[in-house]
Amino acid sequence: MRPVALVVTAVVLTAGAILAYVGFTGGDCAGATVHRSVAACTTSGMSAARCTALMAEADRRLLQSGPVFDMRQQCEDRYPSCQPAAGATGFVPRASGFCLRPGPPELVVPVFGRS
Incomplete structure (x- = not known):
């Protein structure tokens, strides 16, 4: 034993x-800057259109591989904002920001949870 x-x-x-x-x-996100909003991203020198697209990509990544909860309330008990999951019945957190890891290729990593 x-x-x-x-x-x-x-x-x-x-x-x-x-x-x-x-x-x-x-x-x-090691070594990458975390942008908590589109406004924070634009202050770093990127265009508003690019920052909006990056935030949308972070949300898309969470839709595909985020933690899935059966009910919206279960998701919102843990995360500030949730959205319907793609391809599954349930809800996943909405990105509260993202980091952009330098490439090639660049990689958008969603940041979610309470900050």
């Missing part, structure tokens, strides 16, 4: 270390 406990402990510690590393290094 002792070897099983050691293996389980090692797996849990490894998973915790990976989560801590991702959290402390900025996750998917």
